[in-house]
Amino acid sequence: MTQFHERxxxxxxxxxxxxxxxxxxxxxxxxxxxxxxxxxxxxxLKKRRFSGTxxxxxxxxxGIVSIDDIITAFDHGAIDxxxxxxxxxxxxxxxxxxxxxxASNLFHxxxxxxxxxxxxxxxxxxVGIVTFSDILSHLLLKINSIAERVxxxxxxxxxxxxxxxxxxxxxxxADSFDKAGVAATLTKRRLQAHGVPPDxxxxxAVICYEAEMNVILHSLGGYMDVxxxxxxxxxxxxxxxxxxxxxxKAMLPGYTTASEKIRALGFGAGMGLPNIKRxxxxxxVTSSMEAGTELEATVFLPxxxxxxxxxxxxxxxxxxxxxxxxxxx
Amino acid sequence: xxxxxxGNEHSAAGSYRPVTVSDLVRVLEGEVACCEDQLGRLVRxxxxxxxxxxxxxxxxxxxxxxxxxxxxxxxRTADITGASxxxxxxxxxxxxxxxxxxxxSGIPIVLAHCTMFEACARLSRxxxxxxxxxxxxxxxxxx
Numbered sequence: 001m002t003q004f005h006e007r008x009x010x011x012x013x014x015x016x017x018x019x020x021x022x023x024x025x026x027x028x029x030x031x032x033x034x035x036x037x038x039x040x041x042x043x044x045l046k047k048r049r050f051s052g053t054x055x056x057x058x059x060x061x062x063g064i065v066s067i068d069d070i071i072t073a074f075d076h077g078a079i080d081x082x083x084x085x086x087x088x089x090x091x092x093x094x095x096x097x098x099x100x101x102x103a104s105n106l107f108h109x110x111x112x113x114x115x116x117x118x119x120x121x122x123x124x125x126x127v128g129i130v131t132f133s134d135i136l137s138h139l140l141l142k143i144n145s146i147a148e149r150v151x152x153x154x155x156x157x158x159x160x161x162x163x164x165x166x167x168x169x170x171x172x173x174a175d176s177f178d179k180a181g182v183a184a185t186l187t188k189r190r191l192q193a194h195g196v197p198p199d200x201x202x203x204x205a206v207i208c209y210e211a212e213m214n215v216i217l218h219s220l221g222g223y224m225d226v227x228x229x230x231x232x233x234x235x236x237x238x239x240x241x242x243x244x245x246x247x248x249k250a251m252l253p254g255y256t257t258a259s260e261k262i263r264a265l266g267f268g269a270g271m272g273l274p275n276i277k278r279x280x281x282x283x284x285v286t287s288s289m290e291a292g293t294e295l296e297a298t299v300f301l302p303x304x305x306x307x308x309x310x311x312x313x314x315x316x317x318x319x320x321x322x323x324x325x326x327x328x329x
Numbered sequence: 330x331x332x333x334x335x336g337n338e339h340s341a342a343g344s345y346r347p348v349t350v351s352d353l354v355r356v357l358e359g360e361v362a363c364c365e366d367q368l369g370r371l372v373r374x375x376x377x378x379x380x381x382x383x384x385x386x387x388x389x390x391x392x393x394x395x396x397x398x399x400x401x402x403x404x405r406t407a408d409i410t411g412a413s414x415x416x417x418x419x420x421x422x423x424x425x426x427x428x429x430x431x432x433x434s435g436i437p438i439v440l441a442h443c444t445m446f447e448a449c450a451r452l453s454r455x456x457x458x459x460x461x462x463x464x465x466x467x468x469x470x471x472x
Contacts, residue, residue: 178426181405185434188409198390198411205409206385213382266398266406271382278386 015142021103022096024138025117025128031056034063034084038073041065041083051113054126055087061116061126063087095121096128100135107132161230164194164301168226172215172239177265180216184209187226194228200299203279204233207297210272211237217262218244219292232281232300241292247285251277347371348455350414350437353393356455357416357441357448363428364437370413375456377449381406395448401426408434418445 031054032041041053045067052066065087073079073086094103094115106115117128168190170183188205196204208224215222215237222239244250250257250273258268277283280297287293351368354361361368374392378384381402384394390411396403399421407415408430414437417423423431423438431438441448 178401180402181409184409185405202390202409202411209405209409210382210385265400266379266381266396266402269380269382271380271386275382275386 015139016101016104017099019100019135019138019142020096021094021098021100021117021130022128024100024134025096025130026134027128029054029116029126029129031126032065032083033057034087035082037081038065038070038079038083038086042070042079045070054116054129055083056126059125061091061093061118061124063089064091064116066113091116091124093118093124094130095119095123097121100138103130104132104135160195164196164228164230166190166194166228168228170212170224170226172212172222172224174216174219174221176216180213181209183212183224183226190226191228191233196233196301200233200301204235204299206279207235207276207299210275211235211295211297213267214272214293214295215239217258217267222292230301232298235280235295235297235299237293237295239292241289243289243292244285244287245289247273247287346456347373347391350393350439352455353414353416353452354439356451357439357443359416359439359441362417362423362438362440363431364435367414367435367437370437372413375449375452376412377445385410393452395445395452397421397445399423399427401430403427404430404434404436404438407431407436412436414439416441416448418443418448 030044030048030050032044034055034057036055045051045053052064052069054061055063055065063084065083069083069086069088070079073081073083076086078085092106092110092112092115094106094117096117096119103115106112114129114131116126117130119125119127168183168187170186172183173179184205187208188201191201191204192198204226208226211224215224219239220241222237225234225236227234227236249255252270253274254270256263256268256270258270262268273285276295276297279299281300282298283296285293285295348371349368350370350372353359353372354368371391372393374389375395376384376387376389376392377395379397381398384396384406387410391413392410393414393416394403394407394412395416395418397418399417401424403415403417403423404427406412415423415431416439418441420440420442422440428438443451
């Protein structure tokens with residue numbers, strides 16, 4: 001279950017506290033004066049399929065007549081007597097500002113089918129009536145609308161993650177120092193267009209830049225593939241050799257085999273591979289003097305989030321990117 | 330401390346109260362080589378180095394990259410790491426490719442006549458002054 005689901009379930013629980021009685025109650029209440037007979041009330045209840053009705057005198061709630069009360073009146077031969085003789089006078093009411101969970105607790109405690117709703121605590125001014133099924137149906141509606149939002153969110157997330165699929169390929173020529181960074185910059189722009197978070201874009205771009213520079217400075221040429229999957233970006237760099245004689249040493253920050261010329265250009269600090277490793281979540285490098293060097297670095301992406309920038313323009317899934325032609329991007 | 334190939338000092342990034350690129354231009358008495366319209370960019374940190382791999386190893390962004398290098402790679406590095414501007418010290422002119430790339434990326438290049446050491450000292454004073462200028466809680470007595 002995703003965090004989103006858990007949050008929504010907590011939200012449903014919170015709904016019970018957030019929804020107020022006044023939101024779910026029936027406001028147009030049929031009431032009777034204390035002088036009405038049990039028979040009249042009984043006919044009304046039968047006709048409307050109610051199980052009880054409030055009795056109001058001078059705008060004040062004075063009692064309630066339920067089916068039980070009518071049966072009691074019938075037992076006493078008082079079915080044609082005014083209700084005030086046998087109605088329930090000890091009233092349990094709920095103020096309209098209370099949460100539905102408070103009302104729900106009262107239903108459980110007293111076993112009533114309905115509760116008169118009063119304007120505020122301690123008041124006998126009747127403003128509505130609430131049943132347990134009012135609460136239930138209101139909650140179900142809310143839960144349903146949340147469930148629909150969750151589904152919509154998941155569909156949108158899946159679509160967004162699918163949109164992220166993309167692949168870039170760059171040929172990198174040896175000694176093409178003036179073109180170094182072109183692949184990294186293009187990759188950066190593409191990732192930004194896909195809405196990848198800036199800190200991850202930066203890490204991936206640094207990986208590409210360093211790897212590109214390694215191929216240019218230390219190899220006979222090679223290529224770089226940037227594979228963008230829904231949950232990760234994979235950078236694969238391979239060159240034609242001559243290979244790294246001692247990878248362990250090459251991984252030590254500051255260790256360098258770079259020439260004075262390379263160092264004068266600002267590179268060859270012995271930070272390339274350590275930088276790539278630092279920026280990657282997964283990192284493998286293999287090298288042999290025969291086959292050259294192969295490097296794979298992966299950065300994991302967080303689940304696509306709502307509000308992340310959609311691609312500026314639709315990108316074909318395997319748009320071929322021409323090898324850098326020099327000049328300015 | 331590593332000394333760059335061009336003999337310039339190399340210093341670490343720090344995090345300060347933000348200043349703007351135009352503040353840098355002012356205290357360095359520098360010239361703006363390109364992207365005059367970007368001088369309002371915030372600068373939150375400084376990295377001074379001639380070793381670009383070392384620059385790539387810093388975590389900071391919205392920083393000023395101070396360097397003695399003049400090639401296009403300083404702008405690539407600045408762009409990839411999200412730098413606010415590049416400062417070239419010791420009265421050097423950036424290469425044409427660097428200016429063109431900076432224009433394309435919208436990253437201002439500032440030219441300073443002073444040495445790397447002097448530039449760092451001035452910017453350090455600027456950042457510290459900004460830090461001191463943070464309003465302090467007033468006297469609770471109201472005096």
